[in-house]
Amino acid sequence: MIPNVLTVAGSDSGGGAGIQADLKTMLALGVHGMSVVTAVTAQNSLGVQGAWELPVEAVRAQYRSVVDDIGVQAVKTGMLASAELVEAVAELLAGTDSPAVVDPVGVSKHGDSLLAASALDSVRTKLLPVATVATPNLDEVAQLTGVRVESEEQLRRAAAAVLAYGPRWVLIKGGHLPGDAVDLLTDGSEEHWLRAPRHDNRHTHGTGCTLASAIASQLAKGWSVPEAVTAAKEYVTGAVAAGFALGGGIGPVDHGWEFRTGS
Numbered sequence: 140m141i142p143n144v145l146t147v148a149g150s151d152s153g154g155g156a157g158i159q160a161d162l163k164t165m166l167a168l169g170v171h172g173m174s175v176v177t178a179v180t181a182q183n184s185l186g187v188q189g190a191w192e193l194p195v196e197a198v199r200a201q202y203r204s205v206v207d208d209i210g211v212q213a214v215k216t217g218m219l220a221s222a223e224l225v226e227a228v229a230e231l232l233a234g235t236d237s238p239a240v241v242d243p244v245g246v247s248k249h250g251d252s253l254l255a256a257s258a259l260d261s262v263r264t265k266l267l268p269v270a271t272v273a274t275p276n277l278d279e280v281a282q283l284t285g286v287r288v289e290s291e292e293q294l295r296r297a298a299a300a301v302l303a304y305g306p307r308w309v310l311i312k313g314g315h316l317p318g319d320a321v322d323l324l325t326d327g328s329e330e331h332w333l334r335a336p337r338h339d340n341r342h343t344h345g346t347g348c349t350l351a352s353a354i355a356s357q358l359a360k361g362w363s364v365p366e367a368v369t370a371a372k373e374y375v376t377g378a379v380a381a382g383f384a385l386g387g388g389i390g391p392v393d394h395g396w397e398f399r400t401g402s
């Protein structure tokens with residue numbers, strides 16, 4: 140049986156991040172991808188030119204259509220835009236037994252805001268507590284907890300600050316630090332350091348979405364959180380290495396790198 144994985148996220152018209160990145164990742168990792176669209180962005184390699192949220196009823200209805208008939212083995216959340224949508228999605232996740240990977244998307248690679256400042260408190264108190272794994276990057280950690288990370292040693296403090304909000308596991312992504320691309324996965328007792336060589340490639344649009352949906356895809360197969368995150372990190376590292384130019388700005392990671400290299 141092919142596991143079903145659901146992404147609850149925003150659409151990126153440029154195809155490198157958001158729903159589009161999630162569905163491509165799911166295909167590459169051998170699961171059936173499904174989507175609940177929360178917002179539509181007009182976006183390309185240069186930035187986000189516009190964003191429109193969907194009504195909460197439209198988000199709830201998409202979710203119910205998928206879950207009530209088809210069923211899901213894992214869920215991933217990305218851009219949720221507003222406090223209202225964050226709260227509605229948190230409530231839906233609270234009612235499912237499937238693992239949930241929460242990528243608390245705040246700002247795009249170009250610095251465009253994808254989450255209202257007024258939604259931060261709902262992310263902290265409603266969404267993080269229902270996450271099986273939360274995957275903030277360093278800017279999101281700073282926004283959510285006030286902890287600023289400038290070195291690998293400080294990743295532990297960041298992880299503890301996020302865990303205090305209640306996710307079962309947290310993966311702090313150190314992708315924005317200089318040096319190796321190091322992430323820290325912990326549940327407060329176990330610690331797993333995931334280290335990969337940094338690829339000196341500016342075409343990294345979609346890294347965070349890709350990693351989170353790769354984790355959800357592996358969890359849907361019944362893998363443990365450390366196994367799922369380790370495999371997802373390998374997948375995103377290969378995708379970053381193969382990231383390619385598109386348009387005049389930051390190009391996307393290559394979701395199909397394994398097909399192309401045949402590895």
Ligand SMILES: Nc1ncnc2c1ncn2[C@@H]1O[C@H](COP(=O)(O)OP(=O)(O)O)[C@@H](O)[C@H]1O
Nearest residue numbers: 276312314315320321336337338346347350379
């Ligand atoms: N240049 C890079 N080379 C290799 N891995 C990278 C690079 N940039 C980011 N990563 C990895 O990609 C994943 C996503 O991290 P990050 O880019 O920090 O997330 P976000 O897209 O949310 O900002 C992490 O595993 C991170 O370590």
Ligand SMILES: Cc1ncc(COP(=O)(O)O)c(N)n1
Nearest residue numbers: 149156157247345346347348
């Ligand atoms: C619709 C949407 N969702 C998320 C991101 C974040 O992208 P990244 O994975 O590069 O942090 C984005 N740029 N657009």
